[in-house]
Amino acid sequence: MFRILIADDEPMIRKGLQKLIQQSGQPIASLRLAENGADALLQIQEERPDFLFTDIRMPKMDGLELCRQVSELDPDIHIVVVSGYNDFEYAQKCVSYGVKEYILKPINKKAVDTALVKLAHLHAKQMTQAFVSVNRLEEWVSIAEDAIWSLKHPVLLEMIIKARSELTSYNLRLxxxxxxxxxxxxxxxxxxxxxxxxxxxxRLQLFDVSTIDEAWTRFEASLELLFQDLRIKRKGKLRDPVEEAKHYIEDHLAEEVSLEEVADRIGLNASYFSQLFKQSTQETFVQYRTRRRIEKAKKLLAQPHYRITDISGEVGYADHPHFTKTFKKYTGLLPSEFRNKLGIE
Incomplete structure (x- = not known):
């Protein structure tokens, strides 16, 4: 799945190139548009593209300067320069900045398809030859597949350790x-x-990782989730582990339930469960539990017969002042103020 960025100050060309790329049949994870080189550089720093299509003449930062800065920032980004006939000699100056292909305006489908095929080939070659051989990658995948299918957890962990050790020795960039x-x-x-x-x-999402350790942690957590998914399916329990954890938290909001307790309840290692929960909900275990407690408190506050001091205990806060402080942090109001806004004295 390729991440692609288009930089061109002419809306018609930008949109036209976007449409041709979408029609190319290449697997696309994301396709973003930038109005000039400066905008493109900001977007590259936010999310690295695999391929960059850039015009030469643009305001704020032209294509030549963009190519230069991208080559310094990440030389593995494959660049295609889109230029008019009169700019072609100027565009050739980009060759020292890693430009892989040129497309002359007016743009046509054949030229775009040819460029994308070439980039896809270069990307695949870069992926396999520069890092690890195809055979080596398939060997690791085969071990992981067999370990997961046979529910051999120690074998899966051993494969992860060996693969991580070998790949670390290659000093790969993120x-x-x-x-x-x-x-x-x-x-x-x-x-x-x-x-x-x-x-x-x-289940693996790596587009927003910022460190190598974070990438490995998410990868290992995704393998653990595959393993646990199969284990649960084999037992005929089709509920998602994270959903099961949510139900358990919901049923025990009045109690001080720990992450370790919930992980043990659903049969997961605590550290893996922590990563899986964050990956699935975009919240930590504590953040999710606190948010659900506050949401329940708001529902109870809407019912006049509940005393505020009783509500704090109902949602797991034995210390009433702590409940009041937490409620205000999340809602901007004290519990009494929240109730007054509802017209309840």
């Missing part, structure tokens, strides 16, 4: 590791689904 782990995950999910017994969904 984007290289993200691409490789993404390829591993996609291939593993494909093989498990090809067994045509259970359905497995892709």
């Amino acid at each position: 984007n290289q590791l993200v691409d490789l782990l993404g390829e591993f995950s996609a291939l593993l999910n494909k093989r498990l689904n090809e067994r045509d017994v259970f359905s497995f969904s892709e």
Whole structure:
């Protein structure tokens, strides 16, 4: 799945190129648009693209300067320069900045398709030869597939340790590791689904990771989730582990339930459960539990027969002042003020 960025100050060309890329048949994870080089550079820093299509003549920052800065920022981003005939000699100056292809205006479908095929080939070559051989990647995937399907947890953990140790020795950049782990995950999910017994969904999301350790943590958590998904399905329990955890939290909001207790309840390692929960809900365990407590408190405050001091205990706060402080932090109001806004004295 490719991440693509288009930089061009002419809306018609920008939109036209976007449409041709969408019609190319290439697998696209994201396709973003930038109005000039400065805008493109900001977007690249927010989310790294695999391919960059850029015009030459643009305001604020032209294509030549954009190519220069991108080559310094991340030389593995593949660049395609889009230029008019009169700008072609100027565009050729970008060759020292890693430009892989040129497209002359007016743009046509054949030129775009040809450029994308070339970029896809370069990307695949970069993925396999520069980091790890295809055979090595498939060997790791085969071990992981067998370990998960056979529910051999120690074998899965051993594979992760060995693969991480070997890949660490290559001193990969973050984007290289993200691409490789993404390829591993996609291939593993494909093989498990090809067994045509259970359905497995892709759980690995790495587009916003900021460190190598974070990438590995998410990758390991995704494998653990695949393992636990299969274990639960084999027992005939089809409920998602995170959904099961949410139900347990909901039923025990009045209690001081710990992350470790919930993880043990659903049969997951606590550290893995913590990562899986954050990945699924975009909140930590404590943030989610607190938010649900406050939401329940708001419902109880809307019922006049409940005393505020009783409500704090109902939502797990034995210390009433702590409940009041937390409620105001989340809602901007004290519990009494919240109730007064509802017209309840």
